[in-house]
Amino acid sequence: MNPLWLATRATGEISLVLFTVVTVMGIATTKGWASSRWPESVVTLLHRNISLLSVVFLGVHVSTTIIDAYVPIGWVDVVVPFIQPYRTLWVGLGTVAFDLTLAIIITSLLRRRMPQGLWKGIHWTSYLMWFVAVLHGLGSGSDQLLTRVVAAAMALAVVAAVVARFSTPHRQDDPVVSVKTRTEIPR
Amino acid sequence: MSGHIVSIDRIACDGFGTCAQLLPERVILDEWGYPIIDPTPVNGTERQHAKRAVNACPRLALRLEKAPHEAPAARPAAARGAGRR
Amino acid sequence: MTRTSSPAPRASSDVGAPRLLGDPVGVDLAKHVATFGTLPSQHRIKRGHAGPLVAEIEQSGLAGRGGGWFPTGRKMHAVVNAARTARKDPVVVVNAMEGEPAASKDSVLVHRNPHLVLDGAVLAAQAVGSTVAYVVSHRGGRSVGTLERAVEQRNARGGDPVELRVLAAPARYVASEESALAHFVGEGIGLPVTVPPRVFESGVRRRPTLLSNAETFAHIALIARRGSGWFRQVGDPSQPGTMLVSVSGAVASPGVIEVPTGTTMRQILGLAGGTTGAVSAAVTGGYGGAWVSAGAAIDLPFSIQGLRQVGGTPGAGVLAVLPTDACGLVETANVVRWMAGQSAGQCGPCRFGLAAVAQDFAMLSSGKLKGTGLAGLERRLGIIPGRGACRHPDGAVGFAASALQVFGDEVQRHLSGHCSAGRRTFVLPVPTGKVPLPVERPGEEWR
Numbered sequence: 001m002n003p004l005w006l007a008t009r010a011t012g013e014i015s016l017v018l019f020t021v022v023t024v025m026g027i028a029t030t031k032g033w034a035s036s037r038w039p040e041s042v043v044t045l046l047h048r049n050i051s052l053l054s055v056v057f058l059g060v061h062v063s064t065t066i067i068d069a070y071v072p073i074g075w076v077d078v079v080v081p082f083i084q085p086y087r088t089l090w091v092g093l094g095t096v097a098f099d100l101t102l103a104i105i106i107t108s109l110l111r112r113r114m115p116q117g118l119w120k121g122i123h124w125t126s127y128l129m130w131f132v133a134v135l136h137g138l139g140s141g142s143d144q145l146l147t148r149v150v151a152a153a154m155a156l157a158v159v160a161a162v163v164a165r166f167s168t169p170h171r172q173d174d175p176v177v178s179v180k181t182r183t184e185i186p187r
Numbered sequence: 188m189s190g191h192i193v194s195i196d197r198i199a200c201d202g203f204g205t206c207a208q209l210l211p212e213r214v215i216l217d218e219w220g221y222p223i224i225d226p227t228p229v230n231g232t233e234r235q236h237a238k239r240a241v242n243a244c245p246r247l248a249l250r251l252e253k254a255p256h257e258a259p260a261a262r263p264a265a266a267r268g269a270g271r272r
Numbered sequence: 273m274t275r276t277s278s279p280a281p282r283a284s285s286d287v288g289a290p291r292l293l294g295d296p297v298g299v300d301l302a303k304h305v306a307t308f309g310t311l312p313s314q315h316r317i318k319r320g321h322a323g324p325l326v327a328e329i330e331q332s333g334l335a336g337r338g339g340g341w342f343p344t345g346r347k348m349h350a351v352v353n354a355a356r357t358a359r360k361d362p363v364v365v366v367n368a369m370e371g372e373p374a375a376s377k378d379s380v381l382v383h384r385n386p387h388l389v390l391d392g393a394v395l396a397a398q399a400v401g402s403t404v405a406y407v408v409s410h411r412g413g414r415s416v417g418t419l420e421r422a423v424e425q426r427n428a429r430g431g432d433p434v435e436l437r438v439l440a441a442p443a444r445y446v447a448s449e450e451s452a453l454a455h456f457v458g459e460g461i462g463l464p465v466t467v468p469p470r471v472f473e474s475g476v477r478r479r480p481t482l483l484s485n486a487e488t489f490a491h492i493a494l495i496a497r498r499g500s501g502w503f504r505q506v507g508d509p510s511q512p513g514t515m516l517v518s519v520s521g522a523v524a525s526p527g528v529i530e531v532p533t534g535t536t537m538r539q540i541l542g543l544a545g546g547t548t549g550a551v552s553a554a555v556t557g558g559y560g561g562a563w564v565s566a567g568a569a570i571d572l573p574f575s576i577q578g579l580r581q582v583g584g585t586p587g588a589g590v591l592a593v594l595p596t597d598a599c600g601l602v603e604t605a606n607v608v609r610w611m612a613g614q615s616a617g618q619c620g621p622c623r624f625g626l627a628a629v630a631q632d633f634a635m636l637s638s639g640k641l642k643g644t645g646l647a648g649l650e651r652r653l654g655i656i657p658g659r660g661a662c663r664h665p666d667g668a669v670g671f672a673a674s675a676l677q678v679f680g681d682e683v684q685r686h687l688s689g690h691c692s693a694g695r696r697t698f699v700l701p702v703p704t705g706k707v708p709l710p711v712e713r714p715g716e717e718w719r
Contacts (some may be wrong), residue, residue: 029245032203041208044245111247196466197661198617217655219628221620 004068009141011061013150016137018054019101020154022047023130024161048108051154055105062098090139093132100129130158190228191239191251199248206249209240228254277555288506289513292490293530296384299418301425305675306388311391311432311494313396314351320356322349323399325496332500333512334492338367339558339588342512344492346481347472351400354473354480364397364405364434365457365478368415368486369441369448372558373610373701374592377516378486380528382415385490386422390436395496397434400482404435406457407486411440449662454481463616465663471482476706484655485588487516508534508575515586517574519544521593521699522551534573540591541570550596553678555700557587559607560667562674563600566593583674592700601682603700604675605630605637611668612703622665624655629672639689646687650676 025047027033034040065073070168073091079102081095107114107122134151141147193206202220211248212233213225229237234251241249297304297472317323330345355362366389370378382389393405407423409415419438426432437455441447447462454475456462475481491513495503504512511533513553517540520526524545537554541547551566556579564584572578574586594600612626632649635641641649653673657666685692 039208040203040245041205041243044203044205044243116247196468197621197659200620202620217621217625218652219624221622221624223655223659232316243650 002068002070004051004064005070007064008061008068011057012137012141013066015057015061016052016154017150018034018050018057019130019133020157022051022054023126023158025050026126027161027165031168031170036073051105051108054137058098058101088139090136094136096134097129097133100125100132104129127162188256190230191234191237192226192228193241194225194250194252195222195224195248196248199246200244201246203245205243205245206240209243210236213237214240243261254272273600274469278525282429283551288514288532290496290530290656292381292487293384293528297387298384299386299421299425301387301429302480304385308388308391308494309497311394314433317398317401319359319361319401320352321401322352325395325399325492326352328500329399330493331493331694332496332503333510334488334503335511337485337491337515337589338489339560339585341586344484344488347484348396348400350472351480351482355401358473358480360479361523362400362480362482363457364393364400365403365453365471365476365481365483366393366405366407366486366489367448367450367453367483368409368419369453370410370413370415371443371445371448372588372590373703374520374555374558375518375588375590377414377518377528377589379415381410381487381516382418386418387426388490388493389486390419390422390426390432391496392491392493393436394432394434396482396484396489396492402434402482404437406437406439406476407440408439408453408457410443412443416440422620445611445615446448446616446662446664449664450483450604451604451662453473454483463618464664466661487589494608498698507578508573510577511575515589517586517591519591519593520701521554522548522595523593524548531574534575534578536571536578537591538570538575540574541593547593548595550599551593552596553594553600555590555592555594555671556584558590558667559611559671559700560664561585561590562670563586565672565678583677594699595695597693598699599637599682599691600675600679600696601633601686602691602693603698604636604672604679605633606702607700608633608668608699610670611664611671615664616662618664619660621656621659624667625652625659626657628652628667629656629669633672636683636686637691639686641687643687646712 025043029040029044029047030108032040034043062078063072066075066078071086073084073086077091078095079099080086081099081115084091103122104126107119111119137147138151193210197218200221201218204216204222206222207216210233212220213229214270216231217223229251237251246257286305295307297307299705312402312712314325314590324346326348329348330343332345334344335341335578336344336347347376350361352413368378368382368389370376375656393407397403397405407419409419423438426436441453441456442462444462446464447456449464451467451470452462452464454471455465457475458478467590471481471483473480475483491503507513507515513533514530515533517531518626519528519529519540523541524547526544529540531543540542543667553563553565554569556562556564556569556574562584564579564582568582569584571577576586579585593604608626609630612630615626617623629649631653632641632652635645653669653676656669660666
């Protein structure tokens with residue numbers, strides 16, 4: 001089999017797993033999920049470092065796709081979705097995910113130089129990006145059971161994290177602690 | 188050789204505590220998880236640690252600023268009179 | 273907001289003629305002009321240059337009457353310089369909020385002499401090169417209506433060289449903090465923001481902002497007419513002029529009094545009808561100020577230098593006297609609980625720290641705190657100040673700490689479960705009812 005094609009599929013699979021880990025660690029960061037073995041600083045820094053690793057694998061995945069002459073996907077198709085003929089929708093979704101990833105990574109590297117509201121808004125599209133990436137994997141990967149199992153496992157991980165994220169109170173959400181002992185005038 | 192001090196945006200700070208883990212030489216946490224920062228300037232290797240702590244804050248609440256020329260004010264004791272910095 | 277009594281200002285005949293609180297003028301422009309003369313005219317100022325009034329204010333030694341006591345002339349210069357550097361037109365904001373529960377001087381002033389306050393705002397704006405002056409007071413209070421009618425009167429008579437806009441801000445303690453007020457005027461959110469930059473550099477919509485108390489502007493209006501020399505004729509030379517003091521508690525005629533700065537507490541209490549029996553202590557400066565022992569402070573000048581020796585401060589001209597049958601710790605617990613509830617909740621040490629201190633004080637006041645609890649309280653009081661974006665926690669902590677000091681004997685009694693007070697009602701006014709914080713605090717919309 002075409003080694004470039006294998007590389008594309010393998011790095012695609014690995015990217016998805018890594019981005020899943022990144023997403024879960026991002027949720028862990030904001031919720032303050034930590035322990036003595038995994039202190040907050042480690043969670044935060046791992047989130048950032050693994051995201052860079054994911055981008056590397058994503059970069060290889062994209063490069064092998066372009067170089068591979070078997071499919072008609074070129075440079076432009078990496079950033080402009082839905083204009084090439086091979087599995088237009090599913091590959092296009094990959095392009096969308098890639099665009100979002102670029103935006104997220106670049107804004108995060110330049111975080112200090114931009115309005116925080118803008119950074120936050122773009123960072124929130126990471127949920128969308130991950131979801132689109134999963135669809136891309138399911139639709140444009142071959143019909144292999146392993147792909148589907150991995151995708152399902154990743155989906156489970158993120159869904160569980162998201163549910164936990166929104167259903168548990170925010171780490172500092174306690175209302176202003178009400179004074180429990182009423183001030184009384186003692187006899 | 189003037190150093191830098193760690194300054195904090197108290198509103199942005201959400202009490203994650205990352206800073207105290209990466210720069211225990213200057214930062215300890217109070218009982219509610221919020222940082223108490225020693226205003227002594229950081230020099231040499233301490234400055235590397237301080238930079239990492241500043242970059243690691245999930246809310247970007249910390250900054251490294253040039254130390255002012257006067258000696259850093261001692262932390263106010265149990266307040267005397269109207270507390271004003 | 274409840275008040276302990278309706279304010280009844282009186283002419284301070286023992287201490288010279290009143291300047292701000294003379295015969296009431298009210299919302300009557302004609303009477304105002306007849307009493308004080310017309311508004312002095314000033315030439316249009318180029319951005320970045322200070323009008324001649326600024327130098328006059330500097331020479332007068334006028335200091336901010338909102339509690340800061342910062343030299344007003346210096347502040348005006350700072351605004352002008354910031355406007356030149358930033359190439360932005362400055363803005364003027366008049367703080368007529370009256371957020372301090374034990375104070376009523378600003379609302380009294382606004383009702384007696386609204387046009388004096390507005391004159392001062394217009395004159396100051398012209399002098400620093402601003403074309404607009406915002407006058408902000410509490411939503412639901414009477415000052416807003418009074419100010420609006422006063423502005424309408426002026427507009428009917430041809431208007432002012434500067435646009436006057438009256439705004440109503442949420443009735444929340446921290447909303448009258450400098451950065452919160454500028455934040456409200458600029459973006460409609462009455463919550464403090466991180467400083468630096470201070471508002472004189474970057475306030476309303478990032479413009480250099482001259483923000484001062486209503487009383488300060490009233491003094492400016494008079495200095496513009498009568499000169500800095502006149503202003504310095506009375507009061508403490510290091511902090512000249514007259515000041516308004518809200519006197520409450522165990523006095524025969526509580527209310528707002530105008531006295532020269534440096535008047536002693538004893539004289540002020542005399543003007544308020546004298547004390548109604550034995551008194552033990554007094555609140556100076558407000559609920560972010562400090563308790564002082566009556567015996568130690570009674571003959572001290574009611575000024576920054578005078579009260580500093582006993583840990584007090586005149587603040588925004590607040591003097592609340594405690595009778596001996598009241599318990600200072602119980603009063604403090606009630607105040608601190610309210611102050612904790614007034615936290616904007618933006619900074620952990622204030623949001624959680626003040627609540628913990630309030631809890632400790634509630635236990636202390638009801639005799640349920642033990643020695644270790646007291647040590648914990650003192651430790652907390654030590655680590656909270658300076659760790660919020662604004663000085664709200666510092667003030668509340670300072671107030672609480674001063675109570676532990678002034679009522680030291682009472683603390684010992686409470687530690688063993690007793691209290692020496694016989695009184696069944698509170699002396700210090702604490703508002704009831706909640707003013708909700710904005711649903712969306714900036715930066716918290718998305719997590």
